[in-house]
Every structure is written in structure tokens, then in C-alpha cells.
Amino acid sequence: MPVNYHQIESRLPEYGKRMKEFETALAQAEQVLWEQFTHLDEDVAALRDKIEKAEVQLRRLYCAKPVSEPLLTHKAAPLPPAGYTLIAADGSQIAPNRHRPLQFGVINVGLIQARLGSGNPPEVSIQSTLLDPEELLTPEGSLIGEDEVALYRDFAERRALLEVALAAQAPVIALTDGLLDIYQQYSAPQLNFQAEMHTIHQQLEARGVMSAGYIDKPGAEMLSRMLDLLQTPEMDLVTYDDQKRSLRGISDARLLAKLLTMPGERSAVFETVSKGAAQTSLKVHFFYINISLGGMPYLARVEFPAWLSAQPELVDLLHAVIFQEVQVLDRHPYPYLLHRAHELAVITLQEHEQVEAMLLQEYARQGLHAGLHSNKDANKQLLKI
Amino acid sequence: MSEETKIPIGKLLRADSRQFVAGCRVKELETPALGALCKVKMEDGSDIFGLITNIQINDDGLVKQLVSGLSIPSEYTADNRYNRNLPVEIYVLAVGFQRAGRLYHRLPPRPPLSLDALYLCDDAELVRFTNSGGYGYFRHILRLEDQPVEELLVAHLAQARAAHELQGNRDWYGGACQELITLLRDDYPRLMNVLNALAELE
Numbered sequence: 001m002p003v004n005y006h007q008i009e010s011r012l013p014e015y016g017k018r019m020k021e022f023e024t025a026l027a028q029a030e031q032v033l034w035e036q037f038t039h040l041d042e043d044v045a046a047l048r049d050k051i052e053k054a055e056v057q058l059r060r061l062y063c064a065k066p067v068s069e070p071l072l073t074h075k076a077a078p079l080p081p082a083g084y085t086l087i088a089a090d091g092s093q094i095a096p097n098r099h100r101p102l103q104f105g106v107i108n109v110g111l112i113q114a115r116l117g118s119g120n121p122p123e124v125s126i127q128s129t130l131l132d133p134e135e136l137l138t139p140e141g142s143l144i145g146e147d148e149v150a151l152y153r154d155f156a157e158r159r160a161l162l163e164v165a166l167a168a169q170a171p172v173i174a175l176t177d178g179l180l181d182i183y184q185q186y187s188a189p190q191l192n193f194q195a196e197m198h199t200i201h202q203q204l205e206a207r208g209v210m211s212a213g214y215i216d217k218p219g220a221e222m223l224s225r226m227l228d229l230l231q232t233p234e235m236d237l238v239t240y241d242d243q244k245r246s247l248r249g250i251s252d253a254r255l256l257a258k259l260l261t262m263p264g265e266r267s268a269v270f271e272t273v274s275k276g277a278a279q280t281s282l283k284v285h286f287f288y289i290n291i292s293l294g295g296m297p298y299l300a301r302v303e304f305p306a307w308l309s310a311q312p313e314l315v316d317l318l319h320a321v322i323f324q325e326v327q328v329l330d331r332h333p334y335p336y337l338l339h340r341a342h343e344l345a346v347i348t349l350q351e352h353e354q355v356e357a358m359l360l361q362e363y364a365r366q367g368l369h370a371g372l373h374s375n376k377d378a379n380k381q382l383l384k385i
Numbered sequence: 386m387s388e389e390t391k392i393p394i395g396k397l398l399r400a401d402s403r404q405f406v407a408g409c410r411v412k413e414l415e416t417p418a419l420g421a422l423c424k425v426k427m428e429d430g431s432d433i434f435g436l437i438t439n440i441q442i443n444d445d446g447l448v449k450q451l452v453s454g455l456s457i458p459s460e461y462t463a464d465n466r467y468n469r470n471l472p473v474e475i476y477v478l479a480v481g482f483q484r485a486g487r488l489y490h491r492l493p494p495r496p497p498l499s500l501d502a503l504y505l506c507d508d509a510e511l512v513r514f515t516n517s518g519g520y521g522y523f524r525h526i527l528r529l530e531d532q533p534v535e536e537l538l539v540a541h542l543a544q545a546r547a548a549h550e551l552q553g554n555r556d557w558y559g560g561a562c563q564e565l566i567t568l569l570r571d572d573y574p575r576l577m578n579v580l581n582a583l584a585e586l587e
Binding site: 114115118119124329339343 | 447450451453454455456457458459460461463464466467468469
């Protein structure tokens, strides 16, 4: 049965009216936040000081903290160097599915390395890993889900990047899609990558590799959280509750679009303050960059390890390279090499079924009995005809 | 060069009795040329010969976006040419076959199969094929519709003439022109087009 379009359509006028009211409220909130953002009298050190006091007092906190540049920084993109190495990794996965005859997991990482300025085609590779049977179960004994498999995937991406980056010709930028670090929210011991991630980041730093996470169309509200915190009297910080924030729904990207109006401009560098459930092994800094090549600003967030900020020329280099990279796909600006890594990594339905067939054959060779499709899954297959 | 050491220029995507289409990667595109004689080796030991009538470079969404890009580093152009899975399609007109050491300028009894390898013929094979049985294979070329037959003829005859002359045979090309005049004697406009095109070889 298709969607009941009549029901949807009859709701549209009322829905449109409410959307308009909602958008008006958001625009007012945006204006208030903008006023707060542009009228902060204290210097960056004082702002940091207040946020750090909150960090000490609060159990959970997720917001931005300025590093050293003025809040209203908007810096044009520098020119990239004549030669540099850019590496991108992206992963895809098959998560175990109890409705299938076999429960298995696959991690596929696409890796691409280009030496810009060399004229040579990039080197590409694909690393496919079958998860071990014991990796498929949680400590409680149930099958792991998409989130857990995504953790394996994210870790595999970083490990693959490290292997290539350590041998690459400097300067090296190693790019992943999404957040720079892996945010650990699972208790399963086999999924605790924090120690290994820490080692990976240490090795990258020692080698001077600039690792970066590229977040397209970011929705985070770290700046509005920061502003809300900064409006709170110091004596009330201890009872501060982010969930009672009155100005919600304005992303950092929406707020900074008023500031970063020129193509390629970046914001000040901020630090991610993350305290609470989502633990991270890395001190992360970030800036927003307007990647539109004219017209309305379109902001992306670029995360990088804090050690880069101590060398502003490296932040400039990262800024320049990211802007150069997104211009390649100028109709829908996005780093070219990240797109290629995704293209390499993606697992099609046909490939999924092929891997399952390979595993079923191996089961038969080993004299093992595979399970059956669930009745639900078998009936769903009928709908595909 | 022995058959074993020849490198295929592509593999077959699809075929019928009259023509076949092979795919190759851009980096394998240095050797095949319009009008070149090529062959597919069949499992029964026979060979199917054909002339390259068209070479098509395919695109996809990414290439279309790159075309309009402001700034494409040469490394990324090379990436699309050498790393991405965008096959170049080589269209081949069947012009004959070889069975038990004997050459025929007839259509093959069966088309080749998908994924069969397509090889470029060397000068010796080109001379042998074009010398065998007169110029009978010309009829397959002249039967083509919606294709630049004159250009195909010029390309093919230029290659075949050079191969024959290397072996000291200066008469083959003159004979080929005479044959075309005979075959097209009832189609004056087309004959003139062919002769005008061939004038470039003089």
C-alpha cells in the first residue's frame, strides 16, 4: 500500500502554518543569540576561564570554548602549498541481522592517497574485514547492532589512515568524514578503543600528520550552549542545566552564516568541551568554514587535534587544503577525496548477498548448518518481486 | 609477438552475430584505434575478426560534476582516468573468422561470449586477413548505417596499406580502391564521398 497522500495533504495547511510560527520563533532566537555573540565584552581568556569553571562544577557539559582568536574572527582562505599529501578514509559496514540465515559483520574501508602537485593519480585501496564470531555479541549475549558495528568501522578507518599516513611524504593531511574522534558510549570491552585511539593520535602527532574530521551540514549547537553558559551568573553555574536552555534549535552553522559571508572564510578556532556520557580520548579543536562558492553561505565544520592550534601555520594549511578540496566538486562542494573514499568503501546489496553466499558455502564445507531466514524476512523478500 | 604474450585491449561486454562491444579501462586505450583489425579467440580454437567502428568514453555523475569544476588538480583528472571503474566501450564490426587455419570473410557462426578477451591484430595478421579471399569483407563495412563509413574506410585502409607496403606489396591498396569503385558503382553520391575521403591518403 502506498502512503495515504490524501491524509498527508489534508494536514498540509495546518502544518505549514505551524512551520511558519516555528521558523519565526527560531529567527527571533537566532537574533538574540547573534546579539549575545557579537556583544560579549570579556576577552577570550576570561571566556575560557568561565567555561573552565563550569567544566569543573558540572557532571555533563557539551559546548564550545574559544581557544585564542577573537570570537568574531572571519579569516579568508590562504593558498595551499605547491605540494602536499592528502589521505582520506571512509568506511561502510554490514551489521549482523538475526533475520538472515547467517549472522555476520563486515567492515569495508576505502582509502585513497593523493600527492597534490605530483601529477600522479592517487593510490587507492580497499580493506575488507570479516568480524570474528565473538565480536558479534554484546556482553549480555545479544547481537551487536548498527551503532556497535559503526564503532568497529570508525576505528578501522583511523587504523587504516595511520598505516598510510606514517609512510607518506610531508606535509600530510589525513581526512575522515564526521567527527575526528570516536565517542565511546558502549560498555562492551571489545568495543573499548579509547586506549588504541589515543596511541593512534599520539603516533600521528609525533609524525606531524594533520588528522581532520570533516562534518558536512553540521547541526551541533555548541556555540549557543557556550553563549547560554556565558550568560549564566557564576554563582549559578553549579546548578546549570543545559536541558533548560531557552534558545534552542539554532545550529552553530546557522549562527555563523551571518559572520562567514565570503567563500572560503573560516571562523575562530574553538575547543570541543565534552564531559559526561560521550567520552573522548582526544582534545579536539575546530573551525567552521564557508564552503559555498558564492551566494548563500554553506558552512562545514572541520575538527582537528588541539596540538595543531599551537602552530597557526598548520591551521592555515588545513584551512587552505579543505577549501581547495571542496572546490573540485563545486556544484555540491565536498572534499573530493572523501567522496572517492566513500565511493570505494560502499557495500552494495549485491555485494552483501555475495559475501553471505561465500559464508554459506564455507559453512557447508565445514559441515555446519546455517540457520534459516526468519519468516518475516522471507515474506519481505516476496515484496521485492 | 606470440598469441600468449599479447595483452588484451578489452573484454567483451555484449555481442551479436554482426558486432560486439568490448570494455576497457582508459589506461588500456593507447593501442586501439578506429578502423583497426582485432580478434576474439574462441574456446574451440577459432578466431573472430572485427574492425573497430567506434570508441565511446562513458561518464557518470561524478565526471559530470567535475566537468564544471572550477579547479581540478591534474591528480584528480588522472584518478578518474586510471582508478575509477568507468569502462571505455569499443564497438567492433564482425568482418570474418578463422577456423582450422582457414580465413573466411563471412559472419561468424556464433558471436563471441561476454568477458572473452579482445586482442589487437598485428601487421602480419592484418596483411593475412586482408589478403585472403579478395576484398569480400568490405561488404560488411558498406552495410553499416548511421555511421561514418567513409571515415572508417579511410582509417582501415590507411593501416592496411601501411602494413602491406611494409611487406613490399604496393598493389593491395590500388586493388582495394578498385573494389570500392565496383561495389559502389550504383551509388554515385556515396562513391564520391568515399573517394573524397580516400583522397586524404594520397
